Amino acid sequence: MTSELLHDQQKPRTYSFDARPHEPAGAKPAKRLSPARIMIYSLLFVATLYYLLPLYVMVMTSLKGLPEIRLGNIFSPPMKLTFAPWVKAWDGACTGLYCEGLKVGFWNSIKITVPSTIVSIAVASVNGYALTNWKFKGSEVFFAILIFGSFIPYQVMLFPLVIITRELGIFGSLSGIVFIHTIFGMPILTLLFRNYFMSLPPELFKAARVDGAGFWRIFLVILVPMSLPIFAVALILQVTGIWNDFLFGLVFAGLKNFPMTVQLNNIVNATQGVKEYNVNMAAALLTGLVPLSIYFISGKLFVRGIAAGAVKG
Amino acid sequence: MNSIEIKDLSLRFGEVEVLKNLNLSIHKGEFLVLLGSSGCGKSTLLNCVAGLLDLSHGQIFIDERNVTWEEPKDRGIGMVFQSYALYPQMSVRGNLSFGLKNAGIPKAEIAKRIQRAAEILQIQDLLHRKPAALSGGQRQRVAIGRALVRDVDVFLFDEPLSNLDAKLRADLRVEINRLHHRLKNTMIYVTHDQIEAMTLADRIAVMRDGNILQLDVPSQIYNRPINKYIAGFIGSPSMNFLEGKLSAGDNPSFIFGDERFDMSRYRFDGEGQQNGATTLGVRPEHIRTGNAAQEMPISRNIVVEVVEPMGSDTLVRTHLAGQEFRLRMDGLASVNKGDNLLVGFDPAQVSLFETTSEQRL
Ligand SMILES: Nc1ncnc2c1ncn2[C@@H]1O[C@H](COP(=O)(O)OP(=O)(O)O)[C@@H](O)[C@H]1O
Ligand SMILES: [Mg+2]
Numbered sequence: 001m002t003s004e005l006l007h008d009q010q011k012p013r014t015y016s017f018d019a020r021p022h023e024p025a026g027a028k029p030a031k032r033l034s035p036a037r038i039m040i041y042s043l044l045f046v047a048t049l050y051y052l053l054p055l056y057v058m059v060m061t062s063l064k065g066l067p068e069i070r071l072g073n074i075f076s077p078p079m080k081l082t083f084a085p086w087v088k089a090w091d092g093a094c095t096g097l098y099c100e101g102l103k104v105g106f107w108n109s110i111k112i113t114v115p116s117t118i119v120s121i122a123v124a125s126v127n128g129y130a131l132t133n134w135k136f137k138g139s140e141v142f143f144a145i146l147i148f149g150s151f152i153p154y155q156v157m158l159f160p161l162v163i164i165t166r167e168l169g170i171f172g173s174l175s176g177i178v179f180i181h182t183i184f185g186m187p188i189l190t191l192l193f194r195n196y197f198m199s200l201p202p203e204l205f206k207a208a209r210v211d212g213a214g215f216w217r218i219f220l221v222i223l224v225p226m227s228l229p230i231f232a233v234a235l236i237l238q239v240t241g242i243w244n245d246f247l248f249g250l251v252f253a254g255l256k257n258f259p260m261t262v263q264l265n266n267i268v269n270a271t272q273g274v275k276e277y278n279v280n281m282a283a284a285l286l287t288g289l290v291p292l293s294i295y296f297i298s299g300k301l302f303v304r305g306i307a308a309g310a311v312k313g
Numbered sequence: 314m315n316s317i318e319i320k321d322l323s324l325r326f327g328e329v330e331v332l333k334n335l336n337l338s339i340h341k342g343e344f345l346v347l348l349g350s351s352g353c354g355k356s357t358l359l360n361c362v363a364g365l366l367d368l369s370h371g372q373i374f375i376d377e378r379n380v381t382w383e384e385p386k387d388r389g390i391g392m393v394f395q396s397y398a399l400y401p402q403m404s405v406r407g408n409l410s411f412g413l414k415n416a417g418i419p420k421a422e423i424a425k426r427i428q429r430a431a432e433i434l435q436i437q438d439l440l441h442r443k444p445a446a447l448s449g450g451q452r453q454r455v456a457i458g459r460a461l462v463r464d465v466d467v468f469l470f471d472e473p474l475s476n477l478d479a480k481l482r483a484d485l486r487v488e489i490n491r492l493h494h495r496l497k498n499t500m501i502y503v504t505h506d507q508i509e510a511m512t513l514a515d516r517i518a519v520m521r522d523g524n525i526l527q528l529d530v531p532s533q534i535y536n537r538p539i540n541k542y543i544a545g546f547i548g549s550p551s552m553n554f555l556e557g558k559l560s561a562g563d564n565p566s567f568i569f570g571d572e573r574f575d576m577s578r579y580r581f582d583g584e585g586q587q588n589g590a591t592t593l594g595v596r597p598e599h600i601r602t603g604n605a606a607q608e609m610p611i612s613r614n615i616v617v618e619v620v621e622p623m624g625s626d627t628l629v630r631t632h633l634a635g636q637e638f639r640l641r642m643d644g645l646a647s648v649n650k651g652d653n654l655l656v657g658f659d660p661a662q663v664s665l666f667e668t669t670s671e672q673r674l
Contacts, residue, residue, distance in 0.1 A: 203398035206365050211412030211459070212386030221411075225402040 062086060062281035069277050085278035089286055093279055095258075095266040102283050105263030109243055109290070111174060112259055116181035117238040121231065124186055128193025129219050133205050143194070150187035158251060165252060172254030180252050181242050189234055196230040197223065232298045240291040260287050314377070316341040316467060316499035317362065322371035324357060324523075331357050332523045335371070339501065341466075344493050347503045348510040349520035350546070355503040358520075359469050362501065364388050375467060386416070388467075391460025395472040397452040399444040405455050406440040409462050423462075430461040433492065450481040457492070470502040474509065486512060507547050511535065519543050537582075537664070541671035544594045544664055550628055555593045555636050556668065561586035567593050567665070570634030574611050578660040582673050590668035597628065599662045600640040602654055609657030617652040629654070 031037075057074050062085050064078040091101040098104070130136075131143050161180060162171065170176035200223070208218045224231075249259035258266075264287045268280045317339040324332040331354045339345050347355045360366040362373060364385035372381045380388045399408050406427060413423045431437045434454045444452055453473055460468055473489070474482045490513055493500055504510055510517050511531045518528045527539045538544040544552050557569025559576070565586050567574040574593070606612045615638070619630035626644045630637070631654075640656055642648060665674040 201396050201398060203394040203396050204400070206360070206363070206385075207392065207394060207398040207459070208400070208411075209365060210363060210385045210390065210392045211463075212384075212415035213411070217415065222400050222402075 058281045058285060062089075062278050062285060064278055066274070066276065066278060085276070086282040086286070088276075089267070089279045089283035093267045093276075093283060094270060095263040102260060102263055102267070102286055105258060105260035106286070108253070108257050108263075109249075109260040112177050112181070112249065112253065112257065113239055113242045113290075115174075116178045116185075116242050117235065119178060120182040120185035120189060120238055121234045123182060124189030124234070125193045125224070125227075125231070126219065127186070127190040128195075128197050129223060130215075131190070131194050132197040133202075133218070134215065143190075146187050146190055150191070154184060155247075158247075162251065171252065174253070174257055177248060177253040177257065180248050181238075181245070184248070185238055185241070188237070192234060192237075193227075193230060196227060200226070236294060236298050239294045243291050243294075314341050315339060315374070316343065316376060317501070318374040319358075319362070320372045320374070322358075322361060322373065323369045324354075324361060324366065325369045330369075330523065332361070335523070335525060337518065337525060337528070339499055342497045342499055344500045344502065344513055344515045346510040346514035346517045347501065347520055348507065348517050348546075349505065351505055353520045354523040355505075355520055356471050357523075359392075359471050359501060359503050362388075362467075363390055363392050363469055386412075389465045390467045390469055391463045391465045392469040393453070393456045393460050393471065393473045395475050397444070397449075397456045397476075399452055399455055399459075401444055404441050404443055405436065405447070405458075408444070408455055409440075409458050412459065412463055426462040426464065427458075430458040433461065433495070434458050434488075449477050450485060453477065453485060457489075461496075466498050468498060468500040470500065472503055472505070475504075475506070482509075489513065507549065511547075519546065536662070537673070538594075539582075539673050541592060541594065541666045544666070548596055548598075550597050550639055550641065552594045552596050552664070553638050553640075555595075555633065555638070557591060557593060559586060559588060559591040559665065559674070561588045567591060569593070569636070572613070572634045574660065576660050576665070578610060579663065579665060580661065581665075584674075586674065587667070591674065592666040592668050592671070594664040594666065595658050595662070597639045597641040600656050600658050602640070602642055602646070602656050606655045606657030609659055611660060612655055612657030615654050615656055617648055617650055617654055620648055620650055 060077055061069060061074065063081055063083070065080060065082050065084075068079060089101060090103050090106075092099055093101045095102075095105070127146075131139055161183075165171040165176045165179065168176075168179075170179060204222065205218060208222050213221065243259075244261060245259070246261045246265065249257075250262050253259060253262075264283050267283050315338045317337075319335060319337040322332055322335040322337075323330065335358065347358060349355050357366065361368055362375075364380065364383055364387075368381060372379060374380065375388055375390070385392075400411065403411065409427045409430060410423050413426065418426075427440070431440060434457060436451065436454050436458060439447060439451060439455070444455070447455065453476075456473070470489075474485055477485065486509055489502075493513075502509070502513060511534075514531050516528060517531055517534050519526045519534065521542060527534060527543055534543065535547055538547060541554070545554070555567075555569055557567050557572075560566050560568055563577075565576040565579070565581075567576050600606075601609055613633060615631045615633060617629055617631055621628040621630070622644065624644055627642045627646060627648065629640050629642055629648060631640070632638055648654065666672060667674055
């Protein structure tokens, strides 16, 4: 009996020793490149080239002198490297009457973007919170109207808004343009925040109410700290949107406060004198730098926010 | 003195009436369990008591005080949720102290209360941790602690153990029981788990479709359910129902198929016996087999059709006069499909229901 048992126990071991090499065992081997894979990768490669090529041309052109540009070899790297176009674009290019470069527009854009972003996100997040957790009579209707607002092309509202801001006495001023950006950011941002707050467990809100926290305390102490990802998304949306805005800046900001995009346009479309392609390229790159860096910076914040905000384990 | 009194409470969500003219009085220090299947309005009722939902109609009194329009924080309640609902960005200590800080309680007092709650719940070592770093059982302890530090007279539990695995559930159940005996405060405990209800409750309120069907001590709910729904809902495996008719008289009997059961030992409720279509309910665990069956007032021979061993006991399925019939046997009993078996039960332990109204006779 005992020997039989022992014998039985040994049997499977011998089996496993002469397992055939092709029998699946252990880690699954990596697949070799299949034709489909090769297709996909080459397609992706071409697409990447397609999008990177213009950027490459811009960077190269901005680093060349005008004589070299006139030779016409747009793909060749600069023979004589120069940063003068960048300096000129920043400091000395003519935007209409003044020749102070893009730096004026840059600071204007900062002055517009920072308060607009903060105010619009602050208002919209409170909106979304109230619409989710403090439903009032007609809150659904209010929300529907708000969402409907995001479907109206904003050119339609341009003229009425000019009149409204004029009546408010903020037309052509910094507060005017901040007001406009806050208004136009409202529908999409409110939707964003409402949907996010809807996805949080309602018990959290109930528990906080039992704990005696009021409207603002629940929002600021409980909800905001666990909503960093959505704030990051809103930040990206607003900063890039407001920075890249041209029309509102042109109409509402007033001469003194023209944002970078408007000034860029003035530089590039200047009709008098030679076309300084290198300066134009440098100016365009400078203008695009801010949204680009926002993507990189807040992308990280985004991931960290998700990791920190883990609700359930 | 009543700790909680609910008068004519109705609650509507738009067109749907979720709670219907509900009345309920809970004594001071009582452990009341609201038991019912999912969606019957248990959580809604609890939220009404907590002040998290506005009533459509009716009043709520806590400690003789009309709190119908009061904010949750002013009602003197603590609440524990199924999903724990811990504030994820705060440590355990932060979670416990949040409500106390909101109430403006001095720091020293807060520390003292947290200390005491942590001791009772055995979470002293976890105070600095974030909820994400806790297991399910620990999280629920913290959630209970959050109600505990509030030093209130009434605890509301909304299925606090449903998210835990079976073993933890059993452990925490005992702890909640112990907690109640120690604190002696009023507790309303919502569950759809009848074991929790039977083991914890002083009284059980069985709910269905926004009504309270029966409010009684667990043994009455189990032994003398007032209608067929409750009889079927309580007990696992569920009660056998045999359809037949009652012939009333000095020696009332239940007749179904060719069978006739003598019901003279049955204790009729209120209005007493009446002739007509009747359902007889008998619990699988009340059925004896073999020699024990012989001593029962009613016994019959059956053929075993399906055997389901469950370890501690064995469930046997069969038919009795053409109607489905289950019985529970000891896990050690050797019984096989096709066996002949003598089964018997005592009419004193069965329930009779009028077939159309499903009310207990
Ligand atoms: N906010 C709400 N709006 C509309 N209907 C609801 C709402 N909350 C709950 N209900 C409905 O009320 C009924 C009872 O819900 P609930 O009290 O959560 O049940 P239980 O806790 O007993 O499972 C359900 O049918 C549910 O669909
Ligand atoms: Mg529920």
